[in-house]
Amino acid sequence: MGDLLDSLAVWMPRQRWYGTKGRDPQLTVVADWTLDAPDTRLLLVRDDAAAPAILYQVPVVVRAEGSVPPGSLIGAAGDARVWADATTDAAFTDLLYAWVCAGGTVGAPEDALTAFALSAAADRRPAARATARVLSGEQSNTSLIFRPDGGAGVPVICKLFRQVNPGINPDVELQSALAARGAAFVPAAIGEVRGSWVTPEGVPVSGSLAFAQEFFEGVEDAWRVALDAAAAGVDFAARAQALGASVAGMHVALAEAFPTRVPDAADRHAVVGAWERRLSIALSEVPALQPYAQRIRDVYASAATAEWPPLQRVHGDLHLGQVLDTPRNGWVLLDFEGEPLRPIAERLQPDVAVRDVAGMLRSFDYVSGAVADDDGAAVRTWVIAAQQAFLRGYAETVGPGRRGDDALLAAFELDKAVYEAIYETRNRPDWVGIPLAAIGRLAPLG
Template sequence: MGDLLDLLAVWMPRQRWYGTKGRDPQLTLVADWPLDDADAQLLLVRDDVVQPAIVYQVPVAVRDEGSVLPGSLIGPAAEGQVWADATTDDAFTAALYSWVTVGGEVGEAQNGFIGIALASPEQRPATKVTARVLSGEQSNTSLIFRPDEGDEGAPVICKLFRQVNPGINPDVELQSALAAGGAAFVPAAIGEVRGSWITPEGVPVSGSLAFAQEFFEGVEDAWRVALDAAAAADDFAARAYALGASVAGMHVALAEQFPTVEPDAADRAAVVGAWERRLAIALSEVPQLEPYADRIREVYAVAAEAAWPKLQRVHGDLHLGQVLHTPRNGWVLLDFEGEPLRPIHERLKPDVAVRDVAGMLRSFDYVSGAVADDDGAAVRAWVIAAQQAFLQGYAETAGRAPDDHDPLLAAFELDKAVYEAIYETRNRPDWVGIPLAAIGRLAPLG
């Protein structure tokens, strides 16, 4: 296994889902589950190059040299054979599909995993399918299972979580609960895979390994729909209103199905502290923010003293790319994992629902930057109209909504823009002007 870990230490940093670019992994094996039916292995490996350490899920298979797709090749195994990423291997994907649609167990109670089928009788998955890895996935690996010719079952998309944490992943927990409650604004849950393992410190834990849900064929996400509408100067108000209603419906349902708590001083301090830490990082990496630093802190201070609603479970990383426009269900919300840069223990806690509202308003703002480099007046007017319609749709469904003058909304929008300034500086420097322009509007000087 040492040789394979050495190969993985070279291969993993080249994968989009690897979370610590630019540093050499320090890998140790956490779990190794043989998959006899698939002639493969499901590995959990811990990377101690960062603290806290990250545990990755890596399914592998030994296959004949030349039969493996180039991007899946990990390195040499026995003579004439190679190690490969099993997510592109037919035998492994067939086993994964069976776990989430039928069920099954591998290994033991504290060292193995179980597949749990969740589909309702109305949501009948196909029996014979062909799997394809979804291109463009970043923090996870998603596979689309389409029914073979003659099979009338529904297509399924299954997300294999690459970073694995103790506890139920919020994507599984929240989406399954909403779907079970009859919500039309999330995909139907099909099944999940949940693992149990012993940490290197000897602590038994369990966590989510995969989650499968209804797949909507041939639809576009809200980002593309909004981008096309803005470019064509099409009125988006009715669709933005409906999107606001869907987001509010999500918050209402989550507040009914999960505990809510009144925020105390510690809760407020934790949120405000996160704003301040993010601002400190931004000021060190984005020097253009320095003139706005005091004004940003003033906005945060006002929000800290304002009235706060009860804390509840939220989406946590809501933007137009996390929403699909479907003919049957209207707007459908996806990916409830929360903001990838936030620690998992933060993402599992009750939060301020306005975080999601602010995320969507910021996403609409990005449309103006993507459509018009000069932030043209016509596109800017389109964005403002869409944002106002979104807030109105939210208000009429939730019975309460922040408006343009809500100090808590202003602070969360500003924090999101600060986050975006960091992200764009690190990854897309040509786009950093979008959040910087927003910060100028949200925290104006003088």
């Protein structure tokens, strides 16, 4: 095991899902399951280089030298054999597919892998057999697309959570609950895998390891659909209104499926405090924000004393890229994990639904910066019409008393723009004008 950990310490920092860049890994194995497949194991590896420590899921196989894809090679295992990432190995992916489609258990109850098949409508069930392919471009997780090997059955996408936390992952919890209620605006839930293990401190815990759902073949996300419509000058109001209705339907369903509560002073203080902390960072990194500082704080102060709707479970990281345009279901919402950088404990708590609405408004606004068009005024008009239609669709569906005060929406939208100003300054300076223009509209001077 020592040689494998040494190899993982070199291999893991090169993976996109590894979260502690720039530090030498300090790895220990927390769980080690031998699977019912040749030379295949599933590891939970703790990295104490981060504070708090991060727990990673790493399925591995031992194979002959020269038989694994270069990117999957972890290191030497002796006797002309090597350790490799199992997500590209058919023995592991076939087993994973069987788990999420039919269930199964590995190990003892206190140290077990348990898979659950989730019921889906007859026309949305998986095939008996399928071939796996790793989805390219994934960052925080590894997703596998399973396409049927002939016969009936829908394609399946299975997300393997690379960073593992105790408790059920919100992506599993929320999507499963919505799918079980028959919601057409989420994919059919196929199955999940959970693990039980004992922490180095001796505490027994369990957490989500994988989640499988229906995969929509050959569709585009709402970001690409919106970009194409804006570039062509195609009216998008009806589509945006339908998207607003889908987001509202999600919020209504989540409020019915999970507990809600009236926000108290501590809740308001926590949200406003987060706004202030983000603004302080932005003012130090984005000098162009300095003239707007007081106006931004005025918007925050107005929201702090406004009427707030009950807190409820929300998507938490909603934008056009998290929505698919499907011919059968219309708009379909994905990826309910919430903001990956927020602690998991925060992402599991009831929140202000307006956060999701603000995220969508900001996403529409980015269309104006991404579309190459000589007539910026025309694109801006397109964006405003799409945003207004989205809000109409949301308000008509969510009903009176749920949306919250307009001052609260303005503050969340402004906070998102402040975050974007920080991000663009650090990563894409040519794009910083998009959030700065939004801040100028949301917190105008004079």
